[in-house]
Amino acid sequence: MSALRTDLGEAVAAAFAAEGVDASTVRVTASDRPDLADFQSNAALALAKITKANPRELAGRVAARLEGDARLAAVEVAGPGFINLKVADAALAARAAEVAGDAERAGAEAVAGPRRVVIDFAGPNVAKPMHVGHLRSSIIGESLKRLFRFRGDTVWGDAHFGDWGFQMGLLITALTEEGRADAYLAEAGPHPSESPVTLEDLERLYPAAAARAKEEPEFRDRARKATAALQAGHTGYRALWAHFVAVSRTALEREFSALGVTFDLWNGESDADPLIPDMVADLKARGLAEFDQGAWIIRVTEEGEKRELAPLLLVSSEGSAMYGTTDLATILQRRREQDFDLVLYCVDARQGDHFEQVFRAAYKAGYAVPGQLEHAANGTMNGPDGKPFKTRAGGVLKLHDLITMATDKARERLREAHLGEDASAEEFEAIAHKVAVAALKFADLSNARTTSYVFDLDRFTSFEGKTGPYLLYQAVRIKSLLRKAADQGAAPGPIAVAEPAERDLALTLDAFEQAVDDAYAKRAPHVVAEHAYRLAQSFSKFYAACPVLAPGHEATRGSRLALSAAALRQLETALDLLGIDVPERM
Ligand code: ARG
DSSP, X not given: OOOHHHHHHHHHHHHHHHTTSOOTTOOOEEOSOTTTXXXXXXXXXXXXXXXXXXXXXXXXXXXXXHTTOTTEEEEEEETTTEEEEEEOHHHHHHHHHHXXXXXXXXXXXXXXXXXXXXXXXXXXXXXXXOBHHHHHHHHHHHHHHHHHHHHTOEEEEEOOBBOSSHHHHHHHHHHHHTTOOHHHHSSSSOOOSSOSOOHHHHHHHHHHHHHHHHHOHHHHHHHHHHHHHHHHTOHHHHHHHHHHHHHHHHHHHHHHHHTTOOOSBOOBHHHHGGGHHHHHHHHHHTTOSEEETTEEEEOOOOTTOSSOOOOEEEEOTTSXXXXXXXXXXXXXXXHHHTOOSXXXXXXXXXXXXXXXXXXXXXXXXXXXXXXXXXXXXXXXXXXXXXXXXXXXXXXXXXXXXXXXXXXXXXXXXXHHTTOSTTSOHHHHHHHHHHHHHHHHHHHHHTSOTTSOEEXXXXXHTOSSSSSHHHHHHHHHHHHHHHHHHHHTTOOOOOOOOOSHHHHHHHHHHHHHHHHHHHHHHHTOHHHHHHHHHHHHHHHHHHHHHSOSSSSSOHHHHHHHHHHHHHHHHHHHHHHHHTTOOOOSOO
C-alpha cells in the first residue's frame, strides 16, 4: 500500500522516462490550485531546459501518455508546462478505504531498511531542578523517539543523566558541613542504605553550594577535592552519590511522566566514566591527542577551514575528564551496547560547537562513521523579552511549576467553553491535565525545531486557532460522533467520495505518508503537527458540509462514518507521534 501521491509520482516519472528524459527526480506535489487540480508536476520546465525541448510540448506528450490511467479523472497542461492531475473519485475512495483499514499505521509506511538509533534527549542533571532549558529537548526528543519507532527503526531513548560533575562534590561538601555525611566519610562500609537526603534537601543544598563556591575559593577547593575523590572511587562518597542519584531520578521520572516523556535508558555520564582511561590512552597512543599548555586536546579544525573551532578538551590541566571526554566515551559505550547506526542528540542549539567538536573527534578516532552522529539542535522557549524564559521573579521556571500553571489555565479554559461539565471531578482533572500537556507540547512542536518561540500560555491553551486544545477538541468531537452512531446502530460502510469536502478529506488522509516521511527525514516533528492541524480543519469542513448522521441514504451515512473513523485514527496517530494523548470525551 502506498500513497496516491507516491504512486502518481511514479506514473508521471515513467511517462517522462518514456519520452527519453532522465526522470529520476520527477515527483508530484499537492496542487497550488486545489480548485483546478489535486496534484501537479513542474518537471517539464526543468527537464525541457536540459534537453533543449519546448516545455509545453514535452508536458503535452507526457500528459498524453497519462491519458488512459484509470486513477486520473483529468490530465491538463497549464501555463508554460505544468501538468495538472485531477484524481478520479473512485481512486480517492479506494485510497481512503486503505487508510481506514490500516489500524496500525493510518496510511503511513515503514522504512525499507530499519536502523538502530539512539536518541539522547532531555539530559537532566542530578540535584539541579529541571527547567525550561530542558523542556524543548524533552518534548522534541520524545516526539522523535516515537516517530523513528513508528517508521520501524529500533530506538533507544536515553536520558543521558548528568550525574558525574562538580555538582556532586558540591553536594558532598555541603552535606558534610551540615554534619549529615558522617556515615559516608570513611571508605570502609557498610554505608547506610537509607538516603540521608530528600529531594527538598538536594534542591536547597545545590543552589546554595553552587553560589557559595563562586564566592569562597576555599569551599570551591574542598568541593573539587570531593569530586576528585568520588571519581577516583572513594566508596563512602560513592554510596552517598548513589543516594543523590536515586532520589533525583525518582523525582525526575515523576515530572517527565507528567509530561508524557519516558526513557528506555537512564545511562548516566558516570556510566561512561570507566571507559575513559583506556580511551585516553588509546587517543594518546595513536597521536590523536596532543599535549598543549598542560592539557590534552584533540584538534578538530580541518585544513583550510575558515571557522576556528576550538579543540576538544580531553584532559584538563588539573587532570580531569571534561564534558566532551564523557560524550566521546559515551559514543564508545553506545557502540558496544547498542551498536548504533545513528545517534541523535536532541540538545539546545547553544551546545552546537560542543557537539561539532565531539563528532569530529569521534570520526577522527574511528569511533563512528561520518553521518552517524547528529545534533538535532533546538531553539529556546523565550519570554516576551525575547530571552530564554524566566519567571517573574527572574529565576528559571521549574518544569513542575510549568505543568501546574498550564493545568490551572486548562481548567479555566474548559470551564469557559463549558467543556467537561458532565465529567466527574476525577475525570475533569484528567482532562485538564491532557489539555495542558497538549497545549505545551503542540505549541512547542508546531514550531520548527531550530526556531525559538515566545511562551504565551493564553494562546497555547486556547480552544481556537492552531493549538493543542483545538486538536483535542476536534478529535473528541469525532469520538462523540462515532459513539452516537454506534448508539443508533449505524455502522461504517464502503467509502465513496463525491463532495468537494469529501475529496479534500481523502486527499488529506493521503498526505499523511508524505508528512511522516518528511518529518522523519528532517527530524522535524512540526511537519506532523502541521498535518494534524490540516487534518482537523479538513474534517471540520467535511463535517459542516456533509451531514453524517442525517436521515437519508444509508450508504452515504456508512461512507461518511468510515471517513470519520479514518480521520480520527489518523489524527490520533499523528498526535501520538507528537506525544499527545486524546481524552475519550470533554
Ligand atoms: N546535562 C546536559 C545539560 O544540562 C545536557 C546533556 C546533553 N547530552 C549530551 N550527550 N551531552 O546541559
